Amino acid sequence: MDALSSLEASVLNKVQTACNYVNAEVVRLRHQTIAIAAVCAAGAMLLWFVTGFGDARIALVVAAGVVSFAFVRARNELASSYKNIAAKRIVAGLGKELKYNHTSSLTRQQFIAMDLFADRCERWSSRDEIAGRTRGVRYSLHRARASAKDRRAPFFEGVIIKIDFGDNFPGHTVILPDSDGRALTGGGNGSNGAASRRKKDLVMLKNPAFERLFDVYSTDYYEARQLVTPKFMEVVIDAQTRLATELRLCFVQKSLFIAVAGGGDSLRFDASLFAEPLTPQAAVGNLMQLVSIAERLAELRS
Numbered sequence: 001m002d003a004l005s006s007l008e009a010s011v012l013n014k015v016q017t018a019c020n021y022v023n024a025e026v027v028r029l030r031h032q033t034i035a036i037a038a039v040c041a042a043g044a045m046l047l048w049f050v051t052g053f054g055d056a057r058i059a060l061v062v063a064a065g066v067v068s069f070a071f072v073r074a075r076n077e078l079a080s081s082y083k084n085i086a087a088k089r090i091v092a093g094l095g096k097e098l099k100y101n102h103t104s105s106l107t108r109q110q111f112i113a114m115d116l117f118a119d120r121c122e123r124w125s126s127r128d129e130i131a132g133r134t135r136g137v138r139y140s141l142h143r144a145r146a147s148a149k150d151r152r153a154p155f156f157e158g159v160i161i162k163i164d165f166g167d168n169f170p171g172h173t174v175i176l177p178d179s180d181g182r183a184l185t186g187g188g189n190g191s192n193g194a195a196s197r198r199k200k201d202l203v204m205l206k207n208p209a210f211e212r213l214f215d216v217y218s219t220d221y222y223e224a225r226q227l228v229t230p231k232f233m234e235v236v237i238d239a240q241t242r243l244a245t246e247l248r249l250c251f252v253q254k255s256l257f258i259a260v261a262g263g264g265d266s267l268r269f270d271a272s273l274f275a276e277p278l279t280p281q282a283a284v285g286n287l288m289q290l291v292s293i294a295e296r297l298a299e300l301r302s
Helices: 007-050 057-093 107-114 178-184 223-229 232-241 278-283 285-298
Strands: 099-103 123-134 137-147 156-164 174-177 214-218 247-252 255-261
Touching: 007 057, 007 278, 057 099, 107 123, 107 137, 107 247, 123 285, 137 285, 156 285, 174 178, 174 223, 174 255, 178 214, 214 223, 232 247, 232 285, 255 285
Parallel strands: none
Antiparallel strands: 099 123, 123 137, 137 156, 156 255, 174 214, 174 247, 247 255
């Protein structure tokens, strides 16, 4: 189903208006940059032709430097306009009182405490936070990237959903892809640190459909059985099917975290001077699906 098909016409109009603003800025800055490039090239050649002094390549190199500076400046101006104006309008236009911030409050320490990956997180970045509330429960979405020290490619890059509840969970429960239980048993090539790596027992849930997709491990077996209810498993299976990507979840301290590999096209608030015109579909991506998953899981405990 189209990610925008369930949105009202008034919401689509707001998103389209924000897209039109971005597209107008792209056209303005692109034309400005091209004009500067043309003037610099013509000026450099004219100067060399009139004066006949020196090597023409020197003048062209100087012109190229000016054009590069103009291009970088235009790109930064576009990025600022997108993140500080357009992205906020797009997110606010979707309703649900969602709020956008180009910085993220998700920290490397929180990522490590999740204990969802075998690799040790040495390089970390997070940005683009979208926050909302449902039935008094706060949730937030974060664009994140984590990699090991000796690897250029990240072992995780995608969206992390964080749902904050009022009370601490007694144990630490993680839900991993069925094939990745080794992450909890030391089968990986490292760990996120001895402080976060605690022994967890495999939890039997008597749900074949869920257990074909996921393994559940916890420091508190009976608490995990209370958390991972039939309804919870139903929502997670549905999310896995809709998103068609790898999911990892954990209950730790007062929060439920959901790591969505890739995250589709969500939270990609970037624009290019030479990209195709921005459309509502490209701007929103599968953001509404992620928001729906966050709200459904939050409402199970509200």
